Amino acid sequence: MNRSKIQPFFFPTTVAFVDDSNDFLVNLSLQLDPSLAFRLFQSATEALTMLNSSKLEAIPLVNKLFSLYQGRDEADHGRQVIDISLGMIHRKLHNERRFDQISVVVVDYDMPRMNGVEFCRQIQNPLIRKILLTGKANERIAVEAFNEGLIDRFIRKQEPDAIETLNRAIQEIQPRYFEQMQRMLSDSLSVGSHRFLKDQNFAACFKELIKRFNIVEYYLACAPDGMLMVDATGASYLLIVQSEDQFQATHEIAYDQLAPPELLKILRSGEVVPYFWKTQGIYSPIYQDWRSYLHPATRIEGTEWYAYTVVKEPEGFNLKHVLFYADYLERLDARTLDGA
Structure with a gap:
């Protein structure tokens, strides 16, 4: 969380890992932060289809909060009044799919049919943060992708502390998904x-x-x-x-x-x-x-x-049927064990 300001809302999101090596993905999953929600993809095509699917909240919540105020005086054509539906914010808590949102993608560079840079280039949601896993031979390409703004970080697989660096990088850049989304809302509320x-x-x-x-x-x-x-x-x-x-x-x-x-x-x-x-x-x-x-x-x-x-436990908020994060993580674990 940015120390200088408070985001109007925040909830845990999911990290997608894309690598053509199933062994690498399985080994990686055992070393990730246990509080992290994640999905593993051995197929870059499958991952990209999921990321660009309309089923994933195509219109961010922030965009839904703003509308033109209908009660304005039509005689004043030079004045536009924007209505902010703040009540929609805490109702997001009742959306069981909120944790499904992909905020970060971690992708291997060396993959068949589509390398990691091209994969990142084809992600349509500009809010998703991207981390490229690369070998030493691909460092120049990773630097170019970083300078071009296609990726937010690149991590060398061969480094002995690569997993630790990866966990730290995810923790640092995941909040940016919300910071970029909520900038307009924060400015309006201030x-x-x-x-x-x-x-x-x-x-x-x-x-x-x-x-x-x-x-x-x-x-x-x-x-x-x-x-x-x-x-x-x-x-x-x-x-x-x-x-x-x-x-x-x-x-x-x-x-x-x-x-x-x-x-x-x-x-x-x-x-x-x-x-x-x-x-x-x-x-x-x-x-x-x-x-x-x-x-x-x-x-x-x-x-x-x-x-x-x-x-x-404030009265006035009915949270009886809300899916909470610990329950969501248990569902993910069960889905993984079932091979789903």
Whole structure:
């Protein structure tokens, strides 16, 4: 994850390995990071057909989020208003095929009928990152392919630490699949209530939270603003983030809704972050047991002051039928054992 900003969403993706040697693929699979989802292809043609298939999310999620706002004033032809459907982001969590997306391809150079460089040239999805495995005799070709932008890395098979280098390279470039995809979305959100996404100090804090809770996927949430975070086994956490102006708005709405004086005093203190999940984060008189909806706040100073809290297993998100990453990896293992 980029330390300077937070991506609006992230989930594990799959790495495709392409090599005409089955023995090499089998040996390689035993040395890969056990938390990595991968597919092995002995046929370059089969792999390329799969990568360019329309069955694989041809339209990235980010593209689906933007549309022309239909409620604009048609009399103002010089003004275009773009609508962003943020609710679609966390619903991606319910897509069982999200982990199937290929983010990185690792391909051997020396293959019959199609070498690795030509293979990379024919991949249609520009978001996929590419690593070329090469022997010493092909190093010049690999350098030329790198300079041309066809590949992101090249690794020499003969090196004694080749597998270690490969695992590290995958870990480093896999997030770029999302960074490139989400650049427009991040820029759009940075002018609204999700300014924390581009705050470097908050991004560093978020990185620590990801590490502390062993998070493998997360999704932007709104009402209240924050991040829905999930670990590999399905344990979920809602990170709620409030800026100073959002704190003020929360208090003012509660005041207008005739909230109890004690609650108004607590909200003014800045020591809690409320999670009124039944009413999209807004206080309502229905919360007679309002104390159970308040969570301790942690304050952090970035380009502005923020307060955040983490709510474990947050109500308001139905994750009962979601396929989580650990289950997905078990399915992949079973598929491999069955020879599928």
